[in-house]
Amino acid sequence: MSTAALLRPRVAADLPARLARSAAVTGAGHHLRTQDVTSWLAERARAHRFTVRRVPLDRLEQWSFAPGTGDLVHRSGRFFAVRGLAARVDEGPYGSWQQPVIHQPEVGILGILAKEFDGVLHFLMQAKMEPGNPNLIQLSPTVQATRSNYQRVHAGSSVKYLEHFTGAPPHLVLADSLQSEHGAWFYRKANRNMLVEAADTEVPCGPDHIWLTLGQLGELLRLDNLVNMDARTVLGCLPLPETEAGALHSDLELLSWFTAERARHDVDVRLMPLADVEGWTRDADGIRRPDGRFFKVTGVAVEAGNREVTGWSQPLIEPCGTGVAAFLFRRLGGVPHLLVHARVEAGYLNRVELAPTVQCAPRDWEPVPAADRPPFLTAVLRAAEQGGAPYWPASTPAPYACERGGRHRAAAPRTCASSRSRTMIG
Amino acid sequence: MSTAALLRPRVAADLPARLARSAAVTGAGHHLRTQDVTSWLAERARAHRFTVRRVPLDRLEQWSFAPGTGDLVHRSGRFFAVRGLAARVDEGPYGSWQQPVIHQPEVGILGILAKEFDGVLHFLMQAKMEPGNPNLIQLSPTVQATRSNYQRVHAGSSVKYLEHFTGAPPHLVLADSLQSEHGAWFYRKANRNMLVEAADTEVPCGPDHIWLTLGQLGELLRLDNLVNMDARTVLGCLPLPETEAGALHSDLELLSWFTAERARHDVDVRLMPLADVEGWTRDADGIRRPDGRFFKVTGVAVEAGNREVTGWSQPLIEPCGTGVAAFLFRRLGGVPHLLVHARVEAGYLNRVELAPTVQCAPRDWEPVPAADRPPFLTAVLRAAEQGGAPYWPASTPAPYACERGGRHRAAAPRTCASSRSRTMIG
Numbered sequence: 124m125s126t127a128a129l130l131r132p133r134v135a136a137d138l139p140a141r142l143a144r145s146a147a148v149t150g151a152g153h154h155l156r157t158q159d160v161t162s163w164l165a166e167r168a169r170a171h172r173f174t175v176r177r178v179p180l181d182r183l184e185q186w187s188f189a190p191g192t193g194d195l196v197h198r199s200g201r202f203f204a205v206r207g208l209a210a211r212v213d214e215g216p217y218g219s220w221q222q223p224v225i226h227q228p229e230v231g232i233l234g235i236l237a238k239e240f241d242g243v244l245h246f247l248m249q250a251k252m253e254p255g256n257p258n259l260i261q262l263s264p265t266v267q268a269t270r271s272n273y274q275r276v277h278a279g280s281s282v283k284y285l286e287h288f289t290g291a292p293p294h295l296v297l298a299d300s301l302q303s304e305h306g307a308w309f310y311r312k313a314n315r316n317m318l319v320e321a322a323d324t325e326v327p328c329g330p331d332h333i334w335l336t337l338g339q340l341g342e343l344l345r346l347d348n349l350v351n352m353d354a355r356t357v358l359g360c361l362p363l364p365e366t367e368a369g370a371l372h373s374d375l376e377l378l379s380w381f382t383a384e385r386a387r388h389d390v391d392v393r394l395m396p397l398a399d400v401e402g403w404t405r406d407a408d409g410i411r412r413p414d415g416r417f418f419k420v421t422g423v424a425v426e427a428g429n430r431e432v433t434g435w436s437q438p439l440i441e442p443c444g445t446g447v448a449a450f451l452f453r454r455l456g457g458v459p460h461l462l463v464h465a466r467v468e469a470g471y472l473n474r475v476e477l478a479p480t481v482q483c484a485p486r487d488w489e490p491v492p493a494a495d496r497p498p499f500l501t502a503v504l505r506a507a508e509q510g511g512a513p514y515w516p517a518s519t520p521a522p523y524a525c526e527r528g529g530r531h532r533a534a535a536p537r538t539c540a541s542s543r544s545r546t547m548i549g
Numbered sequence: 550m551s552t553a554a555l556l557r558p559r560v561a562a563d564l565p566a567r568l569a570r571s572a573a574v575t576g577a578g579h580h581l582r583t584q585d586v587t588s589w590l591a592e593r594a595r596a597h598r599f600t601v602r603r604v605p606l607d608r609l610e611q612w613s614f615a616p617g618t619g620d621l622v623h624r625s626g627r628f629f630a631v632r633g634l635a636a637r638v639d640e641g642p643y644g645s646w647q648q649p650v651i652h653q654p655e656v657g658i659l660g661i662l663a664k665e666f667d668g669v670l671h672f673l674m675q676a677k678m679e680p681g682n683p684n685l686i687q688l689s690p691t692v693q694a695t696r697s698n699y700q701r702v703h704a705g706s707s708v709k710y711l712e713h714f715t716g717a718p719p720h721l722v723l724a725d726s727l728q729s730e731h732g733a734w735f736y737r738k739a740n741r742n743m744l745v746e747a748a749d750t751e752v753p754c755g756p757d758h759i760w761l762t763l764g765q766l767g768e769l770l771r772l773d774n775l776v777n778m779d780a781r782t783v784l785g786c787l788p789l790p791e792t793e794a795g796a797l798h799s800d801l802e803l804l805s806w807f808t809a810e811r812a813r814h815d816v817d818v819r820l821m822p823l824a825d826v827e828g829w830t831r832d833a834d835g836i837r838r839p840d841g842r843f844f845k846v847t848g849v850a851v852e853a854g855n856r857e858v859t860g861w862s863q864p865l866i867e868p869c870g871t872g873v874a875a876f877l878f879r880r881l882g883g884v885p886h887l888l889v890h891a892r893v894e895a896g897y898l899n900r901v902e903l904a905p906t907v908q909c910a911p912r913d914w915e916p917v918p919a920a921d922r923p924p925f926l927t928a929v930l931r932a933a934e935q936g937g938a939p940y941w942p943a944s945t946p947a948p949y950a951c952e953r954g955g956r957h958r959a960a961a962p963r964t965c966a967s968s969r970s971r972t973m974i975g
Contacts, residue, residue: 130795130882230812291805293798299805301812315812317805369556372719379717379725379743386656386727386741456556473898 131294138297139364142337145244149338153240154328157339160262161349167250167331168260171427175254178422179407183436186422193398195420195438201271203227205410205420205438207395208310210469213388216495221400223410223420224310224470225440230301231269233353234288234317237297238326238334245334246318247284247326248354254423255439261351262343265332283329291319298360303476306468308418308440310394313472314353316360337361367458372532380532384465385475392469409441416487418442444486449503451480462499464531480531498531557720564723565790568763571670575764579666580754583765586688587775593676593757594686597853601680604848605833609862612848619824621846621864627697629653631836631846631864633821634736636895639814642921647826649836649846650736650896651866653695656727659779660692660714660743663723664752664760671760672744673710673752674780680849681865687777688769691758709755717745724786729902732894734844734866736820739898740779742786763787793884798958806958810891811901818895835867842913844868870912875929877906888925890957906957924957 150157181188185198195205208224236247251263268282298318303309328334335343340358343349372380403410409421419441426434451462466478481503488496576583607614611624621631634650662673677689694708724744729735754760761769766784769775798806829836835847845867852860877888892904907929914922 128882129797130884131797131799133792133794133796133800135799135801228817229815232812293802293805296801296805299801299808301808313812315808366559368559370559371555371557373557373561374559375561375722375725376719379719379722382725382727382741386658386739389655391654456554458556 139362141239141244142361143364144242145246145337146341147338148243148336149342152334152336152339153243153245154334157335157342160333160335160339160343161346163333164250164260164262164349168252170330171252173252173259174426175259175423178424178436180405180409180420180422180438183422183438184424186436186438188397191398192396195397199271201229202269202437205397206310207397207400208469209393209395211389211391212467212469213390214467216491221395221402222417222469223397223400223403224394225308225312226310226394227269227312229270231272231314232266232285232288232317233264233314233357234266234284234319235354235357236265236284236287236319236321236326238321240334243336244320245336246340247328247332248335248340250331250333251351252427253351254425254437255441256348256351258348262349262354263351264354264357267353283332284326287319287321287326288317291317295320295322298357298362300360302356302360303471306470306476308470310392310470311472312470314356316357318357318361369456370458371455371460377532381465381475381477385473388467388474390467390469390474411443414490415443416490417484442484444484446484447481447500447503447507448479449481449499449507451499451503462531464498565788567665567670568787569790570668571672571763572767573764574669574762575768578760578762578765579669579671580760583761583768586759586761586765586769587772589759590676590686590688590775594678596756597678599678599685600852601685601849604850604862606831606835606846606848606864609848609864610850612862612864614823617824618822621823625697627655628695628863631823632736633823633826634895635819635821637815637817638893638895639816640893642917647821647828648843648895649823649826649829650820651734651738652736652820653738655696657695657698657740658692658711658714658743659690659740659783660710660745661780661783662691662710662713662745662747662752664747666760669762670746671762672766673754673758674761674766676757676759677777678853679777680851680863681867682774682777684774688766688775688780689777690780690783693779709758710752713745713747713752714743717743721746721748724783724788726786728782728786729897732896732902734896736818736896737898738896740782742783744783744787795882796884797881797886803958807891807901807903811899814893814900816893816895816900837869840916841869842916843910868910870910872910873907873926873929873933874905875907875925875933877925877929888957890924 155163180186180195186195187198188194189196192206194207197204204226205223206226207221209219209221211219237244238247239245247265248262249265249267250260251267252260253263265284266282266288268285272282296317296319298316300316301313302316304312304314337358340350340354344355397410403412409419411419420438421441422436422438424434424436453460462480464478464480464482465475466482467475480499481497483497483500485500485504488500493501581589606612606621612621613624614620615622618632620633623630630652631649632652633647635645635647637645663670664673665671673691674688675691675693676686677693678686679689691710692708692714694711698708722743722745724742726742727739728742730738730740763784766776766780770781823836829838835845837845847865847867848862849865850860850862879886888906890904890906890908891901892908893901906925907923909923909926911926911930914926919927
């Protein structure tokens with residue numbers, strides 16, 4: 124055969140347009156109206172018996188504190204373990220600390236299946252119960268499973284639709300990248316974020332799944348606690364329509380800034396025995412700090428009708444206080460820019476990742492001198508109080524001068540450029 | 550001021566053309582003829598007094614085996630340490646092992662300065678002595694320094710030209726990315742690879758530096774032991790002229806394959822006390838394996854006239870036997886492709902990196918059953934014996950079928966696609 128026939132275009136030029144078409148379809152899709160999704164979720168919740176009750180860590184079924192280390196581990200040795208972590212960083216008010224951390228040295232799959240109906244891409248979303256959800260059930264990816272899950276360590280039923288992702292024909296993969304978990308709670312944990320098209324195959328839609336357009340998902344993102352975090356991180360991996368040719372900084376300047384941030388930091392992070400972690404206490408209430416800051420490690424017993432297993436117990440990370448994740452936004456020369464943060468978290472695989480302008484639980488920072496609090500936190504909280512008052516009055520010049528070593532960059536989506544974070548927050 | 554004035558092009562469209570112009574200039578550059586470089590290097594070697602002699606590890610000045618761990622550390626606590634590493638991987642004949650490893654939790658700078666002479670980009674290369682070089686002195690980047698070096702922990706003289714990289718104006722950076730060291734010898738060590746243009750400033754050329762075009766460097770790369778590894782890894786970061794629109798696999802398929810490789814592997818790597826490492830012995834000759842495989846940790850005392858300090862002692866990793874690094878190459882549909890390997894090394898930050906088709910020391914694999922040896926090793930060695938005989942006769946079809954989980958992909962430079970590694974080697 125001719126080898127010329129082997130070649131294919133390196134870039135699928137039509138994908139952004141197909142996604143844009145799906146994003147334009149709001150109100151109703153092939154399957155149901157957007158306004159009916161919440162009642163569908165409520166109906167799925169009723170269709171199953173979900174109960175979650177708190178259980179002391181030392182009474183979690185199949186979990187125990189390992190002799191010696193005191194790490195909280197599952198009898199199978201799989202799923203995850205709660206261990207200790209010792210961190211030393213070169214910046215901020217907390218130079219070094221110890222904490223509990225979730226250790227799960229395996230990569231999970233967060234996969235959304237896509238299919239065209241009437242020429243419009245729809246995405247197969249799942250009504251999934253998770254014990255940590257305030258409302259228990261939320262819209263999640265088609266498949267959301269750790270390797271322990273889909274290898275059925277729990278000897279439960281198989282993960283629905285998994286084969287579409289583990290066996291995806293290469294040309295039907297629309298997005299596929301590793302993205303890390305919260306670096307403050309997980310030790311070097313990453314998930315494979317996948318979007319796969321089911322082009323030629325019929326996909327039976329189970330009772331706990333629905334097809335939605337990108338536009339409908341956009342509408343649902345405006346509602347509280349409805350589209351879960353795993354679904355949002357997969358959707359965040361979709362390619363954008365052709366981006367602007369101009370930005371505050373060139374792509375190379377952005378890469379160079381980010382490389383410098385990654386190279387600059389001295390971060391020493393090590394796992395340690397949970398039993399030896401200083402500054403945390405363990406009692407019937409869980410593992411927590413006497414000052415009540417950051418998070419607690421608590422336990423729950425779960426009963427669910429539609430999960431791979433019908434009941435289980437597990438430890439949970441329970442944040443203390445509500446967090447804030449906020450981007451500062453403005454148009455520069457007509458081009459939308461976001462102010463992104465090169466953020467250091469102890470659990471990140473690569474020390475530093477791009478983060479929102481502000482990402483923290485304000486309560487944790489109250490004891491800290493104002494000057495040491497996260498940049499822009501005050502501004503963001505003030506804007507929130509005022510129902511989203513503009514941070515930059517249209518009259519003020521945009522931040523543009525590049526401060527060497529600045530931690531923030533004003534960035535077009537998928538593009539970054541510089542701002543004077545230190546001077547802007549004063 | 551108008552914010553529109555803030556915007557700049559996201560991509561510097563002219564850089565690939567400027568690099569191509571420099572690559573086209575061979576034989577002689579602004580500074581000297583290519584054929585005179587070797588004699589210039591020899592002259593630099595004569596201009597300084599270089600001596601390197603072996604020293605037992607326990608007699609290295611400023612170095613000692615730490616009590617308890619037995620790690621080999623510098624008195625300053627900086628530079629690097631030789632520690633132990635325990636690895637468990639899920640593939641290959643060596644499921645788990647222990648070894649000495651170099652631990653240096655700081656990012657070094659490998660920087661090459663570029664400047665136009667007569668409209669042609671030239672690159673400032675350094676005649677640098679390193680104790681591990683068979684010929685002691687080689688062409689290295691303008692700046693090649695760990696942070697301990699350029700922060701002058703050794704209290705020596707400052708690193709020449711460093712300010713061009715630590716203080717580079719963003720718009721003069723031509724390339725800037727983190728690239729890892731050998732994962733078999735270094736524990737999560739990365740260097741910042743930089744190419745910076747000195748556009749508006751005069752750059753005095755010191756006696757140990759010369760300006761060469763990309764074309765001249767290409768000529769010198771054909772000579773043994775002349776362009777050192779650090780220079781080659783920086784040059785490898787330069788952008789290519791516009792690549793082909795077609796390849797064996799699309800860019801997204803390549804990314805998806807690589808993501809799958811990164812997600813698939815269970816790799817558990819931990820630092821451990823050097824004193825506890827099993828399978829290695831320590832004697833006057835250094836730290837080595839009784840079977841003489843892989844590498845030794847040995848010590849040297851160095852005297853040099855033109856380094857930041859005039860003399861020092863240090864441990865060295867000394868490979869046992871000569872390694873092979875080889876790409877299989879062929880044109881597919883007229884487009885050049887390389888066969889790349891998704892390689893797992895214990896010391897990589899991200900478990901897996903793209904590697905040559907074959908990268909190993911053949912001697913280390915002699916005791917191993919042929920079926921367990923690295924794919925394509927036999928083919929590459931045979932081709933080498935035959936002075937580079939083609940591995941794929943023009944008549945045979947190219948490898949193109951995608952074997953799920955295959956470890957190799959036929960790849961255009963900066964592009965990858967699939968081949969049937971297992972079946973091709975049989």
